[in-house]
Amino acid sequence: MISLKFWYLLYRIAPYLKLDRQKIADRIISINNKLLKGSKHGFEYDEILVLLPHCIQDKDCKFRITHHQDNCIMCGKCHFGEILKYCKEKGINLRIATGGTLARKIIKELRPKGIVAVACHRDLIEGISDVKKIPVLALTNIIGKCGPCISTGVDTKKLFDLIEKLHKKHI
Numbered sequence: 001m002i003s004l005k006f007w008y009l010l011y012r013i014a015p016y017l018k019l020d021r022q023k024i025a026d027r028i029i030s031i032n033n034k035l036l037k038g039s040k041h042g043f044e045y046d047e048i049l050v051l052l053p054h055c056i057q058d059k060d061c062k063f064r065i066t067h068h069q070d071n072c073i074m075c076g077k078c079h080f081g082e083i084l085k086y087c088k089e090k091g092i093n094l095r096i097a098t099g100g101t102l103a104r105k106i107i108k109e110l111r112p113k114g115i116v117a118v119a120c121h122r123d124l125i126e127g128i129s130d131v132k133k134i135p136v137l138a139l140t141n142i143i144g145k146c147g148p149c150i151s152t153g154v155d156t157k158k159l160f161d162l163i164e165k166l167h168k169k170h171i
């Protein structure tokens with residue numbers, strides 16, 4: 001398998017070569033997740049951090065959830081409620097990161113043993129390469145009819161599967 005370093009390099013120079021950056025990012029995320037899924041983790045739920053982008057909240061939602069997740073009434077208009085419920089039941093740390101700086105701060109504070117990050121391609125690629133000592137499984141968010149960065153979605157089945165991959169004793 002071609003190393004991740006090669007794909008990162010290709011991702012950086014893709015605009016000059018007129019290559020599709022998104023496809024390369026997909027490849028990086030897929031390789032990253034495969035490599036990590038092949039490792040043994042077995043973290044407790046409370047050692048796992050789930051990072052979500054703020055744009056998964058429905059654009060018309062009137063509740064402020066970035067710092068007060070319990071404001072969410074789980075109305076089902078966006079995926080946040082479902083993810084919040086799952087994480088609460090399991091005791092998983094769930095945070096919304098409005099950018100890379102806040103994500104780094106959260107990681108520094110919580111010191112998780114494993115991370116599942118949901119974001120757009122660009123933020124995920126930056127995040128995966130940024131966090132060196134902690135396994136980061138990545139999942140791209142779903143761009144809906146509002147376009148990128150507004151009312152995006154999450155494949156919650158895939159998200160919960162990635163969380164379980166970090167949690168199970170043998171992957």
Ligand code: SF4
Pocket residue numbers: 057058061062063065071072073074075076077078079080081082
């Ligand atoms: S589930 Fe409903 S209440 Fe919760 S953040 Fe989404 S839109 Fe707002």
